[in-house]
Amino acid sequence: MRRSPCVLTSSLLLGIVSLVGATSFEVGPAAAQSTWFTQPAAGASSAAVGGSTSVPYGWLDFCHRRPKECKVPALPAASVKLTARNMSILKRVNQKANRSIKPVSNYDHWGTMMDHWDYPVDGKGDCKIYALYKRKLLQEAGFPRQALLMTVVRDLHNEGHTILTVKTDKGDLVLDNLVDEVRPWNATGYYFLKRQSQQNPNTWVSINQRGGTAKRLTPSS
Numbered sequence: 001m002r003r004s005p006c007v008l009t010s011s012l013l014l015g016i017v018s019l020v021g022a023t024s025f026e027v028g029p030a031a032a033q034s035t036w037f038t039q040p041a042a043g044a045s046s047a048a049v050g051g052s053t054s055v056p057y058g059w060l061d062f063c064h065r066r067p068k069e070c071k072v073p074a075l076p077a078a079s080v081k082l083t084a085r086n087m088s089i090l091k092r093v094n095q096k097a098n099r100s101i102k103p104v105s106n107y108d109h110w111g112t113m114m115d116h117w118d119y120p121v122d123g124k125g126d127c128k129i130y131a132l133y134k135r136k137l138l139q140e141a142g143f144p145r146q147a148l149l150m151t152v153v154r155d156l157h158n159e160g161h162t163i164l165t166v167k168t169d170k171g172d173l174v175l176d177n178l179v180d181e182v183r184p185w186n187a188t189g190y191y192f193l194k195r196q197s198q199q200n201p202n203t204w205v206s207i208n209q210r211g212g213t214a215k216r217l218t219p220s221s
Contacts, residue, residue, distance in 0.1 A: 006177075046172045046185075047172055047186075047192055047195075047209055047211070050206035052205060053206040056117075058116060061116065061117065062132075072200075075200075077198035078147050078167070079167040080147045080166060080169070081168070089141055090173065093137045098130065101125055103125075106128075128150075131150055150195065151192065151194070153211070155190055158191075161190065171185070187212050187215045188212065188214055189211060189214030191210050192209050193208065195207060
């Protein structure tokens with residue numbers, strides 16, 4: 001597995017408590033939106049979430065610099081219907097981002113220890129940049145915002161790491177810059193700390209749950 005230059009300090013990983021105001025693919029928004037549900041199927045494997053928790057500093061800073069990305073209305077929770085077509089899109093987006101962004105640490109990239117979240121404006125970045133870019137691409141492909149959740153975990157080396165969780169009717173899937181495969185959340189071996197609320201991306205909820213046992217997968221190139 002390729003190591004990621006994405007180490008968060010404990011204080012940045014925990015975030016701070018604050019209030020925030022409420023490359024396309026061939027699948028168009030209308031086509032994709034017709035294939036998602038508001039409730040997962042019975043027995044689907046999803047991480048159990050707790051109550052509201054602190055918002056990562058990086059998200060607050062991202063919202064300050066890009067307010068249009070965060071000044072959005074609350075919406076009902078939604079999950080993607082995991083058809084073969086939608087799974088194919090998830091795989092393509094994961095691989096596209098993993099192969100098009102050059103990995104570089106937060107400090108080497110931005111010259112600061114403060115956690116910096118953004119899109120790959122210069123083609124470089126760490127795990128947050130990968131995850132935000134995947135979220136953006138999937139929204140452009142018509143996937144509902146409520147199913148695309150920025151998620152903070154501790155990786156297999158117990159280091160801070162950020163991934164994208166996709167809520168589907170077959171359970172939570174993970175898009176990760178460390179591997180090209182799209183994995184169930186409980187096949188990562190990561191310790192899940194927190195993620196965005198489905199209803200409001202500016203509200204974060206606690207998880208505090210181990211994501212199963214990591215399965216041997218192909219590292220991203």
